[in-house]
Amino acid sequence: MENTLEFKNVNYYYQTPKDEIFALNNINFNVEKQAFASLVGPSGCGKTTILSITAGLLKPSSGQILLNGQNKIDSKKIGYMFQRDHLFEWRSVWKNITLGIEIQKPKDKAEKFKLAEELLKKYDLYSFINQKPRSLSGGMRQRVALIRTLTLEPDLLLLDEPFSALDFQTRLSVCDDVYEIIKSEKKTALLVTHDISEAISMSDKIIVLTHRPATVKDELVLNLEGKTPLQKREDKNFSSLFDKIWRELTNEQKNN
Amino acid sequence: MSKKITNFSKTHKQYVRRLRTTKGLIIFFRIFVLVAFVGMWELLAQTHIIDPFFFSCPSRIVKQLIQMAQAGTLLTHTWVTLYETLLGFAIATVLGYIIAVALWWNEKVRKVFEPYIVVLNSLPKIALGPIIILWVGAGTKAIVLMCILICIVITTMTMMNAFMSVDEGKILLLKSMHANKFQIFRKLIVPNTMPDLVSVLKINVGMSWVGSIMGEYLTSKAGLGYLIVYGGQVFKIDLVMAATVILCILAYLMYFLVSLIEKKYGRK
Numbered sequence: 001m002e003n004t005l006e007f008k009n010v011n012y013y014y015q016t017p018k019d020e021i022f023a024l025n026n027i028n029f030n031v032e033k034q035a036f037a038s039l040v041g042p043s044g045c046g047k048t049t050i051l052s053i054t055a056g057l058l059k060p061s062s063g064q065i066l067l068n069g070q071n072k073i074d075s076k077k078i079g080y081m082f083q084r085d086h087l088f089e090w091r092s093v094w095k096n097i098t099l100g101i102e103i104q105k106p107k108d109k110a111e112k113f114k115l116a117e118e119l120l121k122k123y124d125l126y127s128f129i130n131q132k133p134r135s136l137s138g139g140m141r142q143r144v145a146l147i148r149t150l151t152l153e154p155d156l157l158l159l160d161e162p163f164s165a166l167d168f169q170t171r172l173s174v175c176d177d178v179y180e181i182i183k184s185e186k187k188t189a190l191l192v193t194h195d196i197s198e199a200i201s202m203s204d205k206i207i208v209l210t211h212r213p214a215t216v217k218d219e220l221v222l223n224l225e226g227k228t229p230l231q232k233r234e235d236k237n238f239s240s241l242f243d244k245i246w247r248e249l250t251n252e253q254k255n256n
Numbered sequence: 257m258s259k260k261i262t263n264f265s266k267t268h269k270q271y272v273r274r275l276r277t278t279k280g281l282i283i284f285f286r287i288f289v290l291v292a293f294v295g296m297w298e299l300l301a302q303t304h305i306i307d308p309f310f311f312s313c314p315s316r317i318v319k320q321l322i323q324m325a326q327a328g329t330l331l332t333h334t335w336v337t338l339y340e341t342l343l344g345f346a347i348a349t350v351l352g353y354i355i356a357v358a359l360w361w362n363e364k365v366r367k368v369f370e371p372y373i374v375v376l377n378s379l380p381k382i383a384l385g386p387i388i389i390l391w392v393g394a395g396t397k398a399i400v401l402m403c404i405l406i407c408i409v410i411t412t413m414t415m416m417n418a419f420m421s422v423d424e425g426k427i428l429l430l431k432s433m434h435a436n437k438f439q440i441f442r443k444l445i446v447p448n449t450m451p452d453l454v455s456v457l458k459i460n461v462g463m464s465w466v467g468s469i470m471g472e473y474l475t476s477k478a479g480l481g482y483l484i485v486y487g488g489q490v491f492k493i494d495l496v497m498a499a500t501v502i503l504c505i506l507a508y509l510m511y512f513l514v515s516l517i518e519k520k521y522g523r524k
Contacts, residue, residue: 055432080432086425090447100433103443152433 003069004156004188005031005054010063012049013213023049025213027063031156031190031205036182038191038199040245041209041217042252047192050214051158054190055080068155076104079154083161085145087133093120093144094129100152116151123147123181138166139174146178150185157182159191163198175202175229196245200238201229208248211255218248312497320494321501334502336479337468340396341510344403345464349457351404352411359412360419360445361437377413381405381467385474399471399479406467407460414459418452419445450521457514465507 012024023046031037039047052058054065056075067073087096097120101112120126123143133141142162149157162178163171179202182189193199199206200222208218222241226232264272294314300306301313308316324330359366384405388398422445430440472481480499487495 057428057431076434078432080429082425082429084425086423086429088426088444088447090450099443103430103433103435103439 001032003030004033004035004067005190006064006066006069007050008064008066010053010060010065012046012053012058012061022213024053024060025215027214027216029207029216029219031188034186034188035204036179036189036191036202037205037207038193038203039207039209040193040196040199040249041214042211042249043194045209045212046214047209048160051080051160051190051192054078054156055158076152077155079149079152079157081145081149081157081159081162083164085133085141087141087144087148089133092130092132093125093136096133096144097129097148097151100148104152106152112151112153115153116147119147119150119181123177137170139170139177142166142174143177143181146181150181150187155188157187157189159189161193162191164194171198172230179229196242196249197233197238198229200224200241200245201232206245208245211252217252220245309491310493312493316494317497317501320498324498330502333478333480333483333499334506336396336476337472337481337503338506340399340403340468340471340479341464341506344400344467345407345460347400348404348407348464349411349460352408352456353415353453355408355412356415356419357441359416361441366416373409373413373416377409382470382474385470389475394475395477398475399468402471402474403464403467406470407463410459410463411456414452414456415449418449422448454514454518454522457517458511461507461510461514465503465510469503 007027007029010024010027011022013020013022015021027050029037039050041047049058053060055078056073064071065073067077088099091099094116097116098113101109101116106112117126120129125140125143125147128136128140133144136144145162159178163174166174175198191199191202201224203222206218206220206222207216208220209215210217220241224232224235224237226235232238297306297311298314301308301311301316321330324333359369381402385402388401388405392398392401426444426448427440430444435443468479469481469484472479473485476482476485480503483499484496487493487499
């Protein structure tokens with residue numbers, strides 16, 4: 001299977017006035033095309049740094065990152081979804097969704113607008129296009145944020161704890177929604193999460209990281225039964241996987 | 257999405273009625289305070305409990321205003337001050353905003369100038385009065401400059417702080433979409449800080465009147481500030497009070513106009 005994303009011996013360190021911090025130590029992993037991968041690890045281990053490096057917001061100190069096998073990453077092919085939806089309150093839902101198109105001014109602008117319209121219709125948000133974000137529920141806001149990212153047709157979606165600001169019930173249903181949208185749009189995704197059960201229920205692969213400087217401790221390929229994350233939570237292997245990752249993270253905490 | 261209820265219950269109707277009554281009472285008492293103050297002032301002056309020579313009284317102020325209107329001086333003096341204030345207000349707001357943008361744009365420049373701005377902000381601008389007159393000469397130019405000096409620092413400081421406090425996450429979102437600095441400014445910083453600009457306008461309404469009147473105290477041949485100084489010197493308290501009343505009305509009108517802008521762009 002073709003890889004959408006590959007990290008090869010990636011190191012990252014940064015300086016503060018009093019220290020030099022070694023954040024990522026020889027990171028190696030890949031995410032196959034149309035797969036859903038998750039990064040889990042102790043707090044502050046460098047999960048978000050991996051996403052920022054992938055998105056081109058930070059430069060690695062050494063190592064290689066390949067997108068679709070290419071060394072030179074076109075970061076316009078990468079979509080980023082953040083912890084908070086970051087919808088602009090003064091803009092309507094439509095204006096929020098088309099923000100990326102306004103900024104990137106792509107040549108196929110008309111097609112992108114059409115795609116935005118189709119996505120809104122498909123995911124039951126079309127009747128809200130003229131409304132301001134404040135009239136949407138938390139779950140709807142995250143769906144709008146996801147469609148805003150998808151409108152730019154990225155090859156890879158980076159999800160930085162996009163559900164952490166939601167209450168538990170909304171979180172479960174938004175997880176299902178986002179998962180369904182990503183799968184039906186045939187996108188490759190890399191999720192950063194603190195929530196082990198969320199990672200297990202959504203992912204085809206889980207990459208477990210160590211404490212800082214982060215290295216890949218374990219890679220788990222999952223094959224749970226069920227079409228949606230909620231259904232996958234009922235799989236008989238779910239709790240054993242949870243225990244395994246939990247133990248790995250707890251050991252990491254103790255070693256630190 | 258919350259649905260709109262069209263059939264209101266009895267309790268809701270009572271609630272709306274209570275709200276309306278409270279609102280009506282507030283308006284009534286606002287007018288009452290003004291009428292009572294003016295009435296008491298007039299009564300105390302008429303009965304000579306206070307000396308109208310030193311305290312004036314509403315009827316004498318009205319008489320003074322009518323006299324000035326008939327002589328044509330009321331409009332001239334009002335226009336002079338209004339012109340200076342509006343010009344100072346506009347230049348200070350635009351220039352202060354532009355400086356704030358420049359400081360936001362370049363972090364190093366901002367760090368260099370930050371302490372100077374803080375010092376300038378705490379400096380009483382009236383202290384610069386004699387220098388201003390020496391530099392630009394006595395008259396309108398000096399008054400407008402005084403007005404600008406009073407408003408510009410607070411405009412720059414408020415707007416710069418507003419630009420700096422825009423949510424980093426939103427900036428990161430735009431960066432992840434490959435927005436350049438100008439796009440970040442236009443799509444995020446400007447609209448996000450509109451309520452702060454409205455607050456600055458509100459502050460500047462008051463400050464620009466302070467500036468123009470102070471300027472007229474220092475150097476002027478016409479204007480409401482000039483009338484106040486002149487009236488004070490020749491013990492024509494009616495003239496001082498008449499000019500003050502016009503000032504109150506103009507300042508309120510300007511504040512009212514800004515509050516209309518606030519309804520559209522202010523913090524909701």
